[in-house]
Amino acid sequence: MKICCIGAGYVGGPTMAVIALKCPEIEVVVVDIAAPRINAWNSDHLPIYEPGLDDVVKQCRGKNLFFSTDVEKHVAEANIVFVSVNTPTKTQGLGAGKAADLTYWESAARMIADVSKSDKIVVEKSTVPVKTAEAIERILTHNRKGINFNILSNPEFLAEGTAIADLFNPDRVLIGGRETPEGQKAIKTLKDVYAHWVSDDRILCTNLWSAELSKLAANAFLAQRISSVNAMSALCEATGADVSQVSHSIGTDSRIGPKFLNASVGFGGSCFQKDILNLVYICECNGLPEVANYWKQVIKVNDYQKNRFVNRVVSSMFNTVSGKKIAILGFAFKKDTGDTRETPAIDVCKGLLGDKAKLSIYDPQVTEEQITRDLSMKKFDWDHPAHLQPSSPVTNNKQVSVVWDAYEAIKDAHGICILTEWDEFKKLDYQKVYESMQKPAFVFDGRNVVDANKLREIGFIVYSIGKPLDSWLKDMPAVA
Secondary structure, eight states, rough: EEEEEOOOSHHHHHHHHHHHOOOOTTEEEESSSSSHHEEEEESSSSSSSSTTHHHHHHBBBTTTTEEOOOOOHHHHHSSEEEEEOOOOBBSSTTTTTTSSSOOOHHHHHHHHHHHHSSOOOEOOOOOTTHHHHHHHHHHHTTTTTTTOEEEEOOOOOOOOOSSHHHSSSSSSSEEOOOHHHHHHHHHHHHHHHTTTSSSSGEEEEEHHHHHHHHHHHHHHHHHHHHEEEEEEEHHHHHHTOOOHHHHHHHSSSSSOTTTOOOSSSSOSSSSHHHHHHHHHHHHHHOOOHHHHHHHHHHHHHHHHHHHHHHHHHHHHTOOOOOEEEEEEESSSSSSTTTOOOOHHHHHHHHHHHHHHOOEEOOOOOHHOOOOOOOOOOOGGGSSSSSSGSOOOOOOOOTTTOOOOOOHHHHHSSSEEEEEEOOGGTTTHHHHHHHHOOSSSSSEEEEHHHHHHHHHHTTTEEETTTTTTOOOOHHHSSOOO
16 A cells, blocks of 8 residues: 655644554655755754654655655555645635635645546545535546545644654544445545554544534634633733632533643644634634634634733833843744744734834744744745745844844843743743843743742742732733
């Protein structure tokens, strides 16, 4: 058997690497038209950072795992073709700002139909709107030239930072297909691949629409939990309650559970916002405005939390950050990844830059080029392949500097904003930090990683999300 995956990104690369490791008799090829990305997969410096990924790739690459730009050749030879291409939010036209843009998916489907000389199973791996499979099926059927295509939906449920562990030991593998003999046979073929290492009770088989909707629903439910606890964090600050104690208390309820209850500056990542917007659009298209408005609120609370954080920073520092150096610790949307897609840091930095702050940014895994691009890009442009991203004017570099050391970022700063929960930020020598800063020295902890009381003893004015307010902050407005 030969498997080909179109798209060498955060999903395609790690997923195919683990399939190759667990199924040594299957040849796995990851293809992409972006030569720099494929070159990186074939080098010692992989294009994405994910704990454990290096080892998996090194064990298989050149044996039964290959990375290539020869897309058509490998698609033509494959029995199973995974499609893991970008499905960005549309920026113009029908459904702009909500609907998924399926341009890349459609061109992949047309290319598969074009080059295929044998029957194929085509697997949706990208997150797609419900009923995408039906559209893809029509494209393949109308161009099939006597070849049979079976469409499956096999959404990924990986969390960045733990993707390899998630792939090795998934909560579930979901495979959706047609309820026809051919569809069921295709489901069994893919199930047999996963069965090399995943137990039968964890491989769930459904119809196509259930599988497609399950992915959107899972992300919406997770994002909803974050927005729920973030909404509580604002109330905690107003009343003197501690959000950590509240979330621990409700998390001990077995019906609720403790996961995704950490208050923060907001959620990020490539999926949550995009998938909820997609869900909203589908609800609207199906005449369900009340359901659409319910899910819209999850994103509104997330935006509110980021704005609230910026306003807290500005109002605490005498209502202006103009010309003041502010250290930004962390730019990735969470620790153990270099991914900056929809990271709250972008909106926080833009908010502070709008008030003419000078930012010094440090993240152990994010390059200066990436940070500069993120701060100059328009909303939703990030989700297009790099060579198709519109060239935006570069941020005024006089206001932004990117450094490779936390202490360098902090030196002479008026305030520190912790925006990613990297472990190293817990271990900084805060006495040394305090001595190197302008006074009064502020710490705005957007991830609740520091011990606020210890920092106050040193002399810092500390703001931690959802925690009882420092006396300095009590008289400051929470929302400007």
